[in-house]
Amino acid sequence: MTDSALRLPRRGSRKRKEGRSRWGENNLAGYLFISPWLIAFFAFAFIPMVLSFALAFTDYHILRGWNFIGLDNFQRMFYNDVRYWRSVSATVKYVVFAVPLRLVFALGVAMLLNTNRRGVAFYRAAFYAPSVVGASVAVAVMWREVFNREGLVNAILGQFGQPSIWWLGHPDYAIWTLILLAAWQFGSPMLIFLAGLKQIPEQLYESASIDGANGIQKFVRITLPLLTPVIFFNLIMQLIAGFMTFTQAFIITNGSGRPLDTTLFYALYVYKRGFETYEMGYASAMAWVMLAVIALLTAIVFRTSSHWVYYETDEGI
Amino acid sequence: MMKTKKGWLITLLVLVAMILPGTAALGQDETVELRMAWWGSQTRHDQTIAVIELYKEQNPNVEIIYEFSNWDDHWTKLATQAAGGDLPDIIQHDYQRIQEWVTNDQLLPLDPFIESGVIDVSNIAEASLAGGRVNGQLYGFNLGNNSETFIIDVDLLEQAGIEIPPIDWTWDDFEAIALKIQEELGIYAIGGNLHYSEHWKGTYITCCDAYAYNAEGDGLGYTEEQDQYFVDYLNLIKDLTDAGAIPPIEETIARTGLSVEDAYIVTQQAAMEYGWSNMLVAVWNAAGEDRTFIEHSVPSMAGGYPRNYIKPSMFWSISKNSDHPEEAAKFIDFFTNSVEANEIMMAERGVPISSAVREALLPQLNPAQQAMFDFLGAIEDYNSPIRPPDPVAHGDINSNVYLAQVVEPFLYGQMSAEEAVALLRQEAEILLAQ
Structure with missing residues (x-):
């Protein structure tokens, strides 16, 4: 999808800018297609992991809320x-x-x-x-x-x-x-x-x-x-x-x-x-x-x- | 530039498509949606679903979405839902846990619905509601009265030549009877579970008119000299185990999680079983109609106070985040006061608290239900007052201290009863003080 061989040659001065907008056009569709996986990955793996790392330094109790307690x-x-x-x-x-x-x-x-x-x-x-x-x-x-x-x-x-x-x-x-x-x-x-x-x-x-x-x-x-x-x-x-x-x-x-x-x-x-x-x-x-x-x-x-x-x-x- | 716009358009469309199904429901009519959750056995699930269907028939504008599970999963699920602010409207709650949930501001007080007459309590004794009060406000609506009991296999006792003991029997009486059963019949006197924390709490009810926890819930409710009562209790259990009248701890632990069909009272490998009074229906059902059981009081201490107290078996509670608390209260009223609904459930959650419902059910009771009604009637004249709900730390104390560090190591012979009880005091005080 992002195959550069398909790109038409552009004028040198605009190359950079064009390249960036091309990234937007071409990759966006790709990301949309893998979005089911991406969303699940962020929602069920990455974000929970980051949160749990943060929670490790709190006294988070499900019913009670949390306080930062350092290394306790x-x-x-x-x-x-x-x-x-x-x-x-x-x-x-x-x-x-x-x-x-x-x-x-x-x-x-x-x-x-x-x-x-x-x-x-x-x-x-x-x-x-x-x-x-x-x-x-x-x-x-x-x-x-x-x-x-x-x-x-x-x-x-x-x-x-x-x-x-x-x-x-x-x-x-x-x-x-x-x-x-x-x-x-x-x-x-x-x-x-x-x-x-x-x-x-x-x-x-x-x-x-x-x-x-x-x-x-x-x-x-x-x-x-x-x-x-x-x-x-x-x-x-x-x-x-x-x-x-x-x-x-x-x-x-x-x-x-x-x-x-x-x-x-x-x-x-x-x-x-x-x-x-x-x-x-x-x-x-x-x-x-x-x-x-x-x-x-x-x-x-x-x-x-x-x-x-x-x-x-x-x-x- | 055109291409980029198209890309964004696609993005937008995809996002809209993802959000749309969620909003579709907004535009619809006045249907009220209630969510409900309970724990229990298959019988309870079937009955409760039947009652829900009946309610929906009579109230077509109400849609009830229900989820049910066993005890452990129920609380796991609720915990995650509470964290997400997504609790069901109506929650089956428990005496051991309600204090924790109220303290953490998850439940709605029900008093306004009683004042406004949405929940009709005209046939209900105040004593039956009292267990659901926390700090003076009603958070749990009692689903039936219960009490601890020793279920007795009448035929086995007769075979052993033992008379049914009086209601105010003592642990000394129990010891004599247990040893005689073992001697005469070569089976266990009781199926086990005499090491549960109910017996720790119960020891201080019957010896001292006190409780395991103090009124503030920040310390133990008995003195260091009174430690001796629980030491004596533990030693009694150990002696009876060594004599073969109670299953050894290896056996009890290897057998945890078995269903009622495998209970020793059902298989006639024990003449008695400890449990809550609403358990008999399931036990008798599994044992078969040709057997005869009664429910009996739990032994008290000689010269002490009655061990039994009348407890709400479980509650309906309404969660704080409910969108339709009044509709939820209406359902609770139906569940409590409708004879039709209670004829479906037949006191499965304990003896109904409405006197009108009780009277309507009386002629229809089967022997197990009859025995349960008889038992609760009998202890109405012989009981101790119910204690305030357990403090927030009880769950932690029970699993991480009482069972794991104190009672089980004692029963496995790793420490003396004196050491065990002293350790219990030390560790429980730490958790209660927090």
Whole structure:
């Protein structure tokens, strides 16, 4: 639409002015066409973000209005809020276990599915399915039932003479049900791994076989190094998703963070402060701290990447 | 230059096209549009919608737009609407929350509509309206009377060889009965929820004729020596849990959010259940017609005051930003005084406050409704006065202090009852002082 090749030549002295009015004519239509997206972006993403940043420095309460209170929200968070630190510890525990578990599962299944046997497409779809319905309420509700008193897990344990356990009510176990759920929803990283595996040239494995390498050696020396860019990408994405986990805890533990706040994920606590006790200012401050922490962690992972991520193009094969 | 003008013309047209649908309604006739919001179960939704349809039939100039949800979503939605100055005209409100909403100037006083006769209160006792008053003005219109209750499965008690206790039974009586039920039948005496903050507040009603909060709402309403009463209560709950008469906290928490069909009183895994009196209709419905239940008072403390008080189950309130407050008040009057409307709802929101409506419903009650009417009739002679609505900080105290830091850690064995109650005092005082 703004293709300059279509412009007719103009006289030099008026070029600038003309150029500006042309911008108006040509681009305006373009902006109008993308206005649905633009309006939504500004109304639902950009402006709310700016507002929430401003609110982080106020005591905004939905019913009460707001006052500017400087850094008080942050002081309260770090020094006076017991539940805040419980939510941090629950989230960190979740991320530390759920993210690596999910990546290992995803890679394992991707390798199993990286063959040309018949019916493999069906299995790919089947393994991806839990992630398609991933954040949905239905999966979380089903998971609740699996770990119910009369649920699948207790039934299996019962076969081995183990007494039934209230998984979701026990402070030592409840979070593990959520971590396992996360590990099971490995679909999207798996697809990305699968695509990565298909990129690895077959000749490498062939020549390794001729040299007498076994499966483990091939995996450690060929697959893993060539897959590091994909691992890197998946790690970043899953790290971010892990810190933002909300739905699973919201459904499975009724958004309560129970038992004893062991499933009180950060995002859940932000929600509770914002919508249950209406403390939007405080909730905004918490949200921005999370953003800063995620940004910092991502930056750290990026920094370390030069030591372990291997790009073929750097040196060639 | 022509081209630029054309560009602006297009811009203008697009903008007009975007605004137009919003203004189209302006030119129309005198139809009054009321928005309404409530929380509740499917039964309540169906009944309320039927009443709205009836009202629209009789008042063709009124259009009522309604939204309903569960308790949590109701308040989330209202909070966002309040922030945007876009509250529904008629809001179902709650005793625990109304103080906060009035303090923050979101609701309209209803007294003018009573004075002008738009809402007819000639068949309503003042005591039934009192709960909706904040600072002397009426902000919530009671939708039915309620009280805390222990629902009792009469057949199970008989099987265990236990007589129905008297209305002024004590926690000591309860302890003896609970242990006997456990012993004789091997089931829980009660389905749980004895750790809710209602029992903290109730402890100070029955022991000391006091309340958890002071009248100003800026501190606790009981002395440090009186901490001991709640310590004793918590220890009783813990002892009964250890004896197997109350479900352990792991179980209660793992089971939160289940529907009434799974309640232990329904599945006969418990002989009693704690709740509000309007709950029995749903419980009996889920349990089946062949069962027999009654509603009973909550135990009091030996030598103390009655634990029960009569509470407005919920309110209709009119929001401050309503464009048609008078029309909203007319609807509230219809909801309260129309026999026809109340025959649809059959006391689902508690026992109707209009004596004329009560009399009209009496011959039509099913056993559950009958039991509820009987219970509220019985405690009319044995009750404590209702306390002022909870202070603004109650919501915060309840979820972030009482449950999360005090009672649940105690029940999980992380602290003693003395430590728990002292911590409750310390943390609640901080939030109340703010």
